Amino acid sequence: MHPSEPVYVTKPFLPPREAYERYLPGIWERQYLTNQGPLALEFERGLSSYLNVAHLRWVANGTMALQLALRALEVKGEVVTTPFTHIATTSAIVAEGCTPRYADVDAVTFNLDPAQVEAAITSQTRAIVATHVFGNPCDIVALEAIARRRGIKLIFDAAHCFGVQWQGRSVLECGDASILSLHATKLFHSTEGGAVVLRDEAAAKRVDQHRNFGMEQGDLTELIGVNGKNSELHAAMGLANLPFADEILERRRQQHVRYTSLLEDAKGLQFQGLSIQSGYNHAYFPVLLPSEAAVETLLSRLAKQFIYPRRYFSPSLSEQYPQYNAHPCPISEDLAHRIVCLPLYHTMEEAVQVAIVEEMREMLSNWTSAQVA
Structure with a gap:
């Protein structure tokens, strides 16, 4: 699609x-x-x-x-x-x-x-x-x-x-x-x-x-x-x-739930751990891929379908401005190398979410198989 x-x-x-x-x-x-x-x-x-x-x-x-x-x-x-x-x-x-x-x-x-x-x-x-x-x-x-x-x-x-x-x-x-x-x-x-x-x-x-x-x-x-x-x-x-704030929050929740249900069993994918069980606004849908190479592969495949997620936040500021590092920040840098925020907005159709997920699942399946081989 x-x-x-x-x-x-x-x-x-x-x-x-x-x-x-x-x-x-x-x-x-x-x-x-x-x-x-x-x-x-x-x-x-x-x-x-x-x-x-x-x-x-x-x-x-x-x-x-x-x-x-x-x-x-x-x-x-x-x-x-x-x-x-x-x-x-x-x-x-x-x-x-x-x-x-x-x-x-x-x-x-x-x-x-x-x-x-x-x-x-x-x-x-x-x-x-x-x-x-x-x-x-x-x-x-x-x-x-x-x-x-x-x-x-x-x-x-x-x-x-x-x-x-x-x-x-x-x-x-x-x-x-x-x-x-x-x-x-x-x-x-x-x-x-x-x-x-x-x-x-x-x-x-x-x-x-x-x-x-x-x-x-x-x-x-x-x-x-x-x-x-x-x-x-x-x-x-x-x-x-x-006056539309409640509608915006509810629509975003539904879209967030849809991504989660479609991707929860995808191999090689990690989600942000939420610190609250209720009261979250579902503003973003970040995922962690196995490596930076996997991120680049996914972005390339999605771009061919004119779908443009964002590497948000990347690179880590600790790499851009090391003079401000109190200590090394390896976790921030690892997250920045592997993170992708998937498209998410009010008028986004379910079919578009499904297309993104299908592309991700196929890419991850091929990626996992290649790593095993």
């Missing part, structure tokens, strides 16, 4: 055009496009309500959200973080004048290994930035205990975690701060956007000031801030998408 059009790793969900366009007359009438306009404030409140979190601030993007979290918590110095994540995690840390220190990850969950985090902490460490990889929560209890014992801040890069629940509450409420990406490629989006969720209102107020150039009243500034605000047009997309 050849798809009628190219199949990429993801496509953005788009609401009915009229759901978005109904906000446009008011934008044109007000001529108020940015600087925390009425739609921006409405979306920020609506997002906070849907996610059931307090102290949420909607900002320009997920990278900016992490920078603002570091600023609000006054983090300067070394930051222990993961090499198995998007470069944006590291770039935000560096942009705020901090030094990343990579600790290795767990081979099952793909998240930071708390023991490796502990070993990477020095007298210069001021924070931990831990990514919930593919929306799979970290060992939150262990990381919170380390941060508390060492007297350092704990920030969760929860870019993938829209709607994820942990122990009966939003995973975004964990740590001193959590950040969320609302980029167009994410499960839920506002075209471009991000959010930072703080533990207390005082820190949230510091984000308010930092995201507006440091200005508090008029043009007076008490600190050097940044432009972290978002626009009314992006807020309109977020507001138009919000």
